[in-house]
Amino acid sequence: MTGGTDLPRTAIAGEHLAKRFGHVRALIDASVTVRPGEVVALFGDNGAGKSTLLKILLGIHRPDNGTLIVADQEVRPHSIREVQELGVDCVHQDLALAPDLSVVDNMYLGHEIVRKGLMGRLGVVARREMTARADAALRELSIKLPSLSVPVSDLSGGQRQAVAVARAVMWSRTSVLMDEPTAALGARQSAIVCELMRTVASRGLGVLVVSHDLPRVLKVADRVSVLWRGRTALEEPAGNLTVPDVVAAMVGYNAEAS
Amino acid sequence: MTATADERDPTNLDDAADTRGVPKASLVTRWLASGGTWVLLLDVALVIVFTALSSNHVFWSLQDFQALMLDGTETLLLALGIAMFLGAGAIDISVGSNLVLSSVLGAEVMAHVAGTADAKGNYPHVLGTLALGFAVCIVAGVVYGMVNGLIIAYFRVNSLIATLGTAGVGTGIALLITGGNDIAGLPTAIQSDFGLFTAGPIPLPALVALAIGVGLWVVLRTTRYGVRTLAIGSLRLAAERAGLRVPRHLFSLAVLCGLLAGIAGFVDLSHFASTTVNGHTNDALAAITAVVIGGTRLEGGKVSLPGTLWGTGLSVVLQGGLVVIGVAPFWQLIAVGTVLIVAVCLDRVRFRRRAAG
Numbered sequence: 306m307t308g309g310t311d312l313p314r315t316a317i318a319g320e321h322l323a324k325r326f327g328h329v330r331a332l333i334d335a336s337v338t339v340r341p342g343e344v345v346a347l348f349g350d351n352g353a354g355k356s357t358l359l360k361i362l363l364g365i366h367r368p369d370n371g372t373l374i375v376a377d378q379e380v381r382p383h384s385i386r387e388v389q390e391l392g393v394d395c396v397h398q399d400l401a402l403a404p405d406l407s408v409v410d411n412m413y414l415g416h417e418i419v420r421k422g423l424m425g426r427l428g429v430v431a432r433r434e435m436t437a438r439a440d441a442a443l444r445e446l447s448i449k450l451p452s453l454s455v456p457v458s459d460l461s462g463g464q465r466q467a468v469a470v471a472r473a474v475m476w477s478r479t480s481v482l483m484d485e486p487t488a489a490l491g492a493r494q495s496a497i498v499c500e501l502m503r504t505v506a507s508r509g510l511g512v513l514v515v516s517h518d519l520p521r522v523l524k525v526a527d528r529v530s531v532l533w534r535g536r537t538a539l540e541e542p543a544g545n546l547t548v549p550d551v552v553a554a555m556v557g558y559n560a561e562a563s
Numbered sequence: 564m565t566a567t568a569d570e571r572d573p574t575n576l577d578d579a580a581d582t583r584g585v586p587k588a589s590l591v592t593r594w595l596a597s598g599g600t601w602v603l604l605l606d607v608a609l610v611i612v613f614t615a616l617s618s619n620h621v622f623w624s625l626q627d628f629q630a631l632m633l634d635g636t637e638t639l640l641l642a643l644g645i646a647m648f649l650g651a652g653a654i655d656i657s658v659g660s661n662l663v664l665s666s667v668l669g670a671e672v673m674a675h676v677a678g679t680a681d682a683k684g685n686y687p688h689v690l691g692t693l694a695l696g697f698a699v700c701i702v703a704g705v706v707y708g709m710v711n712g713l714i715i716a717y718f719r720v721n722s723l724i725a726t727l728g729t730a731g732v733g734t735g736i737a738l739l740i741t742g743g744n745d746i747a748g749l750p751t752a753i754q755s756d757f758g759l760f761t762a763g764p765i766p767l768p769a770l771v772a773l774a775i776g777v778g779l780w781v782v783l784r785t786t787r788y789g790v791r792t793l794a795i796g797s798l799r800l801a802a803e804r805a806g807l808r809v810p811r812h813l814f815s816l817a818v819l820c821g822l823l824a825g826i827a828g829f830v831d832l833s834h835f836a837s838t839t840v841n842g843h844t845n846d847a848l849a850a851i852t853a854v855v856i857g858g859t860r861l862e863g864g865k866v867s868l869p870g871t872l873w874g875t876g877l878s879v880v881l882q883g884g885l886v887v888i889g890v891a892p893f894w895q896l897i898a899v900g901t902v903l904i905v906a907v908c909l910d911r912v913r914f915r916r917r918a919a920g
Contacts, residue, residue, distance in 0.1 A: 386806040401804060403797035405864035410790050415805035417787040428786040 312341040313377040316480040316511025317362060317393060322371035323535075324357050331357040332368070333535035339480055339511035344502050346522045346543065347515045349532035350555045355515045358532065359484055362513070363395055364388035376479045392478030398485035401469040404458035408450060411457055412439045412472045442475050443468075446504055463494030470501050480511035487518050499525045519548045533557045599858040599870020605902070606876045613884030622887045625764055632769040633758075633834060635879040637662065639772045639872065640827040641850035643779055644820035646871045649854060650783070651813060652796035652863025653715055653722035655820040658827075659846030660733035661707040663838070665828030667737045669700035670746040670838045677750050686750045693753055700829040701822060707733060708821015712814035719810075730847070737840055747837035758833025768830045773872075775823070780868045792816065796863020849878060852899060856906045877902060 318338040324331050332354045339345045349355045360366045362373065364382035373380050375391045382388045402411045413435050419425035436453050443450060448467040450460070457465055466486060473481045483502070487495035495518060502525050506512045516522040523529065529546055531539035531554040539554040614623040621627065641658040648655050673696035678687045686692065707729070714725040760767045783789035795802045795809055803809055831839060855861060856877060857870025881895045 385804065389806050395804070397804060400798060400800050403794040403801045403864065405797035406790065406794055410794070411801075414790065414794050414802070415807050417790060419787060428788050430785060430787055430790065432785075 312509055313479070314340065315374050315377055316341045317376075317482075317513065318374040319358060319362055319368075320372045320374070322358060322361055322368045322373075324354075324361060324366060324368050324370075330535055332361075334537065335371075335532055335535060336537050336540075337513065337530045339513045341479070341509050341511050342506050343527040344506045344512040344514060344525055346526035346529045347513060347532065348517075348519065348522075348529065348551055348555055352534075353532040353555070354535045355532055356484070359395075359482055359513075359515055362388075362482060363393070389476065393480050393482065394473040394477035395482040395484065396466075396469045396473045396486050398488050402457045402465060402472075405456050407456055408453040408460070408468055409436045409439045411468060412442070412475060416476055439471075439475075443471050446471050446474065446501055448501075461494075462489050463491070463497060466490060466494065466498055467501070470498060470505070474505050474508075474510070477510055480513065481505055483512065483514045483516075485516055486514065487516060487521065495521055519551055523548060523551065531555055599867040599873050602856055602858070602870060602873040602877055602902075602906070606873055606880055609877070609880050609884060613880070613887060617884075617887045622884060627883065627887070629761065629764070629766055631879045631883045633766050634882065635875050636766070636768045636772045637827040637830050637834075638846065638849050638853060638878070639769075639776065639875045640823045640830065641846055642853040642871045642875055643772075643776050643868065644823035645847075645850050646854045646857070646859050646866050646868055647779060647783070647792065648722075648816045648820050649859050649861065650792045650796045650863060650866040651816055652799065653813060653816065654851070654861075655708075655711060655726045655817065656723065656847045656851070657707070657711060657726035657730035657733060658820060658824045658850060659843040660730040660737070661704055661821055661824035662828045662831060662846060663840050663843050664707060664733045664737040665700045665703040665825040666831045666838050667740050667746065667840060668703045669696040669829055670749060670832055671740065672696060672699045673749055673753075673832075674746055680750075686752070689750050689752045692750055693756070696749075696753070696832065697829050700832070701825040704821045704823070704825015704828060705818055706821070707824065708818040709814075711821065712817030715817055716810040716813035741838065741840055743840065745838045745840055749832060749836045751836055753833045754836050758830065758836070768833065771826070772830075775826075776868055776872060783866060783868065793864055793866065796860075796865075798864070849899075850875075852903050853878060856899075856903055858906075858910070860910070861907075 316339045318336075320336045322332050322335045335354055335358050337345065337347060337358065347355055347358065357366060361368050364385050364387055367381075367383070373382070375388070375393060380387075380391060382391070403414065406414065409432065413430075418431045418435050418438075420429045420431045425431075439453055443453075446467070448471055450464060450468070457468065460468070466489070470481075470483075470486065473483075486498050490498065499521055502512050502514060506527075514522055514526065523543055523546065526543040529539065529541055529543050529551060530537060531551060533555065534557065538557065539551075610622070614620050616622075641662065644658060645655055673692050676695060677689075677692045680686050711722075711726055711729055714720050714729070715722045757767055762770055765773075783792065791802065791807055791812055794805070794807065795812060799809060831843075853874035854871050855874070857872070857874035858867040859865060859870065878895065878899045881898050882892055885892050885895050
C-alpha cells in the first residue's frame with residue numbers, strides 16, 4: 306500500500322540462494338526477483354526447491370549462501386516476524402487461519418487494534434473499528450462474505466482463501482508471497498484468487514506465486530521463474546511462454562538439452 | 564463449488580458470496596446452543612429435585628448454599644486456570660499438587676512468624692502474618708506455574724506429560740516438608756476474616772473466585788490476550804504464521820494456572836486453618852471434569868468460562884444433595900463421571916456433524 310511515486314525497484318528478491326538440509330541439497334543456485342506491481346510465478350516439480358525458496362524469503366529458513374533483498378535493502382532475517390516487519394506477508398496453501406476465530410479476529414491476529422486510553426493499555430481490542438476496517442479491506446478486493454463475526458470454520462474453502470489473501474494484503478507493504486493459493490479450490494474459486502493476484506499487484510505490491518496450476522497462473526503472471534533440482538532453470542516474461550515450455554523446463558528438458 | 568451463487572449474482576466474479584457461511588445467530592439462540600447452558604439447566608433441575616426430596620426441604624437453605632459455595636471455590640479457581648490453558652490447547656494436571664505445595668509453604672511461613680497466642684487465643688500481628696502467608700502461597704503457585712511453563716513452552720514437552728511429572732514432584736516436596744502430617748494451629752483469624760467470612764450471603768473466597776472468573780471472561784472475550792489464546796489453541800501453526808510469540812504466550816498461561824492454584828491454596832488454609840496435604844489428589848480431575856462438562860474443548864480454541872462455573876456447580880450440588888437426601892456420596896463420583904462422558908459424547912457428535920457439513 307505504498308504510494309505510487311516512490312516504489313522500490315525490487316519488492317522482494319533472492320539471489321543465488323543455496324540451502325542444505327543434512328545430505329539433501331534443497332537449493333543449489335536459485336534466484337527470483339519480484340518488482341512492485343508485478344506477478345511472478347514460481348514453478349517447479351515436486352522437490353525442485355519451491356517451498357525451501359519460499360521459506361527462505363519468509364525468514365523461516367536461513368540460506369547457507371546467497372542474498373535476500375526486500376525493498377532494495379539486503380536483509381538477513383532471523384524469523385518470520387522480522388520479515389513481516391519489512392512488509393512481506395504470505396498466503397499459505399491451507400492452515401493459514403485459526404478456524405475457531407471470527408473473520409475479523411483472524412484478519413487482525415497479531416496486529417490487533419486496541420481501544421484508546423486505559424482500556425487499550427489493558428489490551429482491550431476495538432472490535433468495531435477492526436470490523437469496519439476489515440470490511441473495507443475485503444470490499445476493496447471485491448470479496449463478499451455473509452458476516453465478519455462468524456468463525457472461519459463456517460466459511461467455504463474459497464471464502465477462507467479469500468480472507469487469507471485479504472489478510473496478507475492488509476499487512477504487506479512491499480510484497481505478498483502465495484504458496485499454492487489455489488490448490489484446495491474449485492475452478493471458479495481459483496479464478497477469483499487469480500483475479501485477486503492482479504488486484505494486489507495493481508496496488509504496487511510485488512506478488513510471488515508458487516503454483517502447480519500452470520495454465521491459470523501463466524495467464525495472470527507477468528514473469529515466470531522455473532526451478533529444477535534446486536537451480537533456476539528458466540526466467541522469462543510470461544507472454545513468451547506456453548504451458549509446454551514451462552513443463553519442459555520443470556522436468557529439466559532445457560537444462561539437459563543445453 | 565456451488566452453482567447457486569452464479570444465479571444470484573451473475574455480474575460479480577465471486578461466488579465468495581455464497582451463503583454457506585450463515586449470519587451470526589441471535590444472542591439467545593447462541594446462548595441456548597452453547598455447551599454450558601444445558602449444564603446450568605441441569606444444575607437448576609438438581610437443586611429443585613434435592614430440595615423436593617430433602618426432609619423439610621433443608622437443601623434450600625442459606626447455610627447449605629454457603630457450604631456448597633465454599634466447597635466449590637477451590638475447584639472453581641483451579642478449573643478457571645485449566646479452562647484458559649485449554650483454550651490454547653494445553654492442560655495443567657498439576658494444579659492439585661500446586662495447591663497443596665503452595666498451602667504447605669504458606670502455612671509453614673505463617674506458623675513461623677505467627678508467634679504464640681496470648682491467653683485469649685489472639686496472635687500478635689495477625690494481619691501481617693496473613694498477608695505474608697497469602698503472598699507466599701501466591702509466589703509458590705506462580706513459581707510452580709513458571710516451572711510448568713518453562714517445560715511446556717520452551718522445551719516443547721506435551722503439557723499432559725510435563726504437568727504429570729511436576730505433579731509428582733510437587734506432591735513429593737510437600738510431603739517431605741510436612742512429613743505427611745498437616746500443619747495445624749494457624750491463627751484462627753484466617754477463618755474468621757477470610758475463609759468463613761461472608762459478604763452478604765456469599766462467602767468471601769467464593770466472591771473472590773467469582774470475581775476472578777468474571778475478570779478472565781472479560782479478558783477472553785474482549786482483549787488481545789484472549790484472542791491470541793484461542794488462536795493458538797485453534798491452530799497453533801496459524802498463530803505462529805501470524806507472528807505471535809506462541810511460547811511466551813503458553814508460558815504466561817501456565818503461570819496463570821499456577822497463580823490461581825496458589826490462591827486456591829490460601830483458600831484451602833483459610834477454610835480449615837490448617838493444611839490438608841492428603842485431601843487434594845482428585846482436585847485436578849474434578850477441575851478438568853468441570854471445565855469439559857461446561858463445554859470447553861479439550862483440543863483448544865473454544866472456552867466457556869460460564870460453563871466452567873456451571874460444571875463446578877454440578878459436582879458440588881450433586882455432592883451436597885446426595886448427602887442431604889441420605890444417599891451414599893460415592894454416587895456423586897458415578898453421577899459426575901456419567902455426565903462427563905455424556906457431555907464429551909455430545910460434543911463429539913456436534914463436532915463431527917460440523918466437520919461433515
